[in-house]
Amino acid sequence: MKRIYAREAYCLGCRLCEINCMVKHSRSKKIIKAFRKERDILQPSLQVENSGLLSFAVQCRHCDDAPCIDACITGAMHRDSKTGAVVCDESRCAGCWSCIMVCPAGAIRRGKERKVASKCDLCVAEKMPVCVANCPNEALVYEER
Amino acid sequence: MRKWLVQPEFDITRDQERCIQCQVCVRQCANDVHEYDDEDGVVCSENAGCVGCHRCATLCPTGAVKINQSKLDFRPNAYWTPSIIRNVYKQSEGGGILLSSMGNDRPFRNYWDMMVLNASQVTNPSIDPLREPMELTTYLGRKPDRIEVEKSGNGFSLKTKLAPQLHLEIPIMFSAMSYGSISLNAATALARAAMEMGTFANSGEGGLHWSLHPYAENMIVQVASGRFGVNAEYLNRSAAVEIKIGQGAKPGIGGHLPGEKVDASISETRMIPEGTDALSPAPHHDIYSIEDLRQLILALKEVTQNTKPVSVKIAAVHNVAAIASGCVHAGADIVAIDGFRGGTGAAPTMIRDNVGIPTELALAAVDERLRKEGIRNRASLVVAGGFRCSADIVKAIALGADAVYIATSALVAMGCHLCQKCYTGKCNWGIATQDPYLMKRLNPDVATRRLINLLRSWELEIKEMLGGMGVNAIESLRGNREHLRGVGLDQTELETLGIKPAGMGA
Numbered sequence: 001m002k003r004i005y006a007r008e009a010y011c012l013g014c015r016l017c018e019i020n021c022m023v024k025h026s027r028s029k030k031i032i033k034a035f036r037k038e039r040d041i042l043q044p045s046l047q048v049e050n051s052g053l054l055s056f057a058v059q060c061r062h063c064d065d066a067p068c069i070d071a072c073i074t075g076a077m078h079r080d081s082k083t084g085a086v087v088c089d090e091s092r093c094a095g096c097w098s099c100i101m102v103c104p105a106g107a108i109r110r111g112k113e114r115k116v117a118s119k120c121d122l123c124v125a126e127k128m129p130v131c132v133a134n135c136p137n138e139a140l141v142y143e144e145r
Numbered sequence: 146m147r148k149w150l151v152q153p154e155f156d157i158t159r160d161q162e163r164c165i166q167c168q169v170c171v172r173q174c175a176n177d178v179h180e181y182d183d184e185d186g187v188v189c190s191e192n193a194g195c196v197g198c199h200r201c202a203t204l205c206p207t208g209a210v211k212i213n214q215s216k217l218d219f220r221p222n223a224y225w226t227p228s229i230i231r232n233v234y235k236q237s238e239g240g241g242i243l244l245s246s247m248g249n250d251r252p253f254r255n256y257w258d259m260m261v262l263n264a265s266q267v268t269n270p271s272i273d274p275l276r277e278p279m280e281l282t283t284y285l286g287r288k289p290d291r292i293e294v295e296k297s298g299n300g301f302s303l304k305t306k307l308a309p310q311l312h313l314e315i316p317i318m319f320s321a322m323s324y325g326s327i328s329l330n331a332a333t334a335l336a337r338a339a340m341e342m343g344t345f346a347n348s349g350e351g352g353l354h355w356s357l358h359p360y361a362e363n364m365i366v367q368v369a370s371g372r373f374g375v376n377a378e379y380l381n382r383s384a385a386v387e388i389k390i391g392q393g394a395k396p397g398i399g400g401h402l403p404g405e406k407v408d409a410s411i412s413e414t415r416m417i418p419e420g421t422d423a424l425s426p427a428p429h430h431d432i433y434s435i436e437d438l439r440q441l442i443l444a445l446k447e448v449t450q451n452t453k454p455v456s457v458k459i460a461a462v463h464n465v466a467a468i469a470s471g472c473v474h475a476g477a478d479i480v481a482i483d484g485f486r487g488g489t490g491a492a493p494t495m496i497r498d499n500v501g502i503p504t505e506l507a508l509a510a511v512d513e514r515l516r517k518e519g520i521r522n523r524a525s526l527v528v529a530g531g532f533r534c535s536a537d538i539v540k541a542i543a544l545g546a547d548a549v550y551i552a553t554s555a556l557v558a559m560g561c562h563l564c565q566k567c568y569t570g571k572c573n574w575g576i577a578t579q580d581p582y583l584m585k586r587l588n589p590d591v592a593t594r595r596l597i598n599l600l601r602s603w604e605l606e607i608k609e610m611l612g613g614m615g616v617n618a619i620e621s622l623r624g625n626r627e628h629l630r631g632v633g634l635d636q637t638e639l640e641t642l643g644i645k646p647a648g649m650g651a
Contacts, residue, residue, distance in 0.1 A: 010588040014169050019206055031207055035165035053581050136204055137588045
């Protein structure tokens with residue numbers, strides 16, 4: 001399946017991926033309105049990690065053997081049969097954070113608005129995840145490997 | 146805070162209605178202009194460091210940041226202009242030579258925009274390049290005085306042995322930019338784009354980094370006064386060799402790559418110790434005459450077993466025609482002429498802005514001189530120095546150029562905003578810097594694609610213009626000044642350019 005890969009050699013650490021992710025997953029979908037009115041509940045599903053000169057965006061790897069799916073006590077964390085993406089059914093999530101504990105990439109976070117797991121959904125409705133589409137230096141790619 | 150006489154050149158305005166405090170600008174400015182105030186939760190800006198490179202404004206996701214020229218006007222004075230006054234302030238504070246980068250930015254007359262091209266009407270048909278073949282192929286190198294053919298089988302074959310030639314699919318090459326003056330990512334993008342487009346990039350005087358060796362067939366390697374990275378392998382790992390005598394942005398001046406930029410990789414490529422200044426002397430210390438130049442040309446030809454054309458690059462100065470003629474007599478296969486609009490990574494501002502002559506006039510004078518001497522065929526003419534668009538190139542070819550070198554426009558294609566601060570090494574666009582943090586900003590894949598797009602679009606435009614003139618090969622335009630007319634030029638200028646005024650027919 002297609003996944004998001006970071007090319008750390010070209011990551012500027014500008015964090016536009018985080019910003020675009022937040023806007024995409026906001027209610028208004030409008031950048032200024034989202035940041036003005038929803039700032040407290042906005043949370044990017046990916047995070048730019050940096051240490052010294054190195055930086056790159058980390059998001060859910062949508063692992064083939066996803067430990068979060070195994071660990072989920074309610075079956076909320078599941079694999080979308082159509083896209084292969086690992087997604088969380090928020091209506092079933094109990095907020096036990098088992099997935100957060102087992103995620104090897106540290107890519108799952110506690111939801112800010114509701115007590116549910118929050119993670120990258122690969123923007124499945126879009127042609128390309130917004131973080132990839134908006135990276136100014138193409139440091140994120142969405143491809144089959 | 147102590148106040149200085151030098152006031153900021155730019156005003157940064159931040160539309161607080163639009164700013165979302167995302168701090169992209171803070172993270173992108175190498176000059177520390179933007180700062181996030183943790184206590185108040187707002188991003189604020191300090192005008193003083195702003196160089197007007199637009200990095201922040203370009204990446205701002207809401208378009209909240211705007212950069213304007215400072216509104217702090219001096220009393221109007223046509224003689225003591227703001228830039229002159231600022232220069233005096235700067236020098237009286239710092240006490241040194243004023244430095245700048247890129248080409249001459251003064252409002253000297255621009256002859257490209259005062260020349261217009263011809264087009265066919267009624268009596269000769271124009272050609273549609275989308276439907277009919279159009280030839281832009283160009284060969285650079287010495288052409289024989291005459292050719293002899295002999296019968297072979299049913300046809301004929303060439304008896305004359307031709308000198309080595311560079312085969313260009315389009316008459317546009319990338320001018321010399323050394324690894325050191327630009328980042329490796331930028332140099333890589335230029336080499337890749339040249340290979341893809343069937344043209345050539347020029348290594349500049351900084352040697353050829355090992356990672357660029359696969360592109361050697363599309364690289365012209367330079368031998369400049371510093372002789373950085375020059376050895377037999379370097380000379381042979383190329384398509385052609387260029388002797389750099391002068392540079393349009395700083396004729397008569399050598400080069401200086403500061404030691405801070407000479408990291409392990411550059412030190413290896415230039416063959417100099419890490420951290421030492423790379424100083425290119427103003428003259429070649431073994432060239433004090435045309436005869437000396439001839440010796441070097443012959444030496445380079447010998448090293449390369451006469452398989453590669455040797456180019457000589459000179460800056461456009463007052464006696465350019467005689468100098469170019471000397472270069473041809475010395476055995477140059479290609480003469481490259483760099484006009485005063487040509488860029489540089491660093492040059493004294495006074496030199497950049499006051500030394501040298503416009504490329505257009507230099508080209509016309511050199512072509513004329515070589516024709517009069519009957520030696521025009523002995524060398525190809527490549528012109529450089531501020532080609533901004535395909536029309537400039539078509540006009541140059543009509544004036545007599547065989548091909549052109551572009552560099553500033555290539556940098557602009559990669560993101561350069563002409564802030565003229567290359568010499569600081571803090572290029573926010575990752576082009577003219579060796580700072581590993583800033584270098585990452587230029588993804589060579591993106592830059593290569595942009596360069597190819599630029600060349601492709603210029604190629605199409607050149608074909609359209611040729612078609613409009615009713616010619617189907619760039620050869621038919623080369624040196625054909627009948628296709629040019631001058632608008633608003635005086636008699637002397639028209640004579641120097643060798644063109645007729647608009648309105649005068651054939």
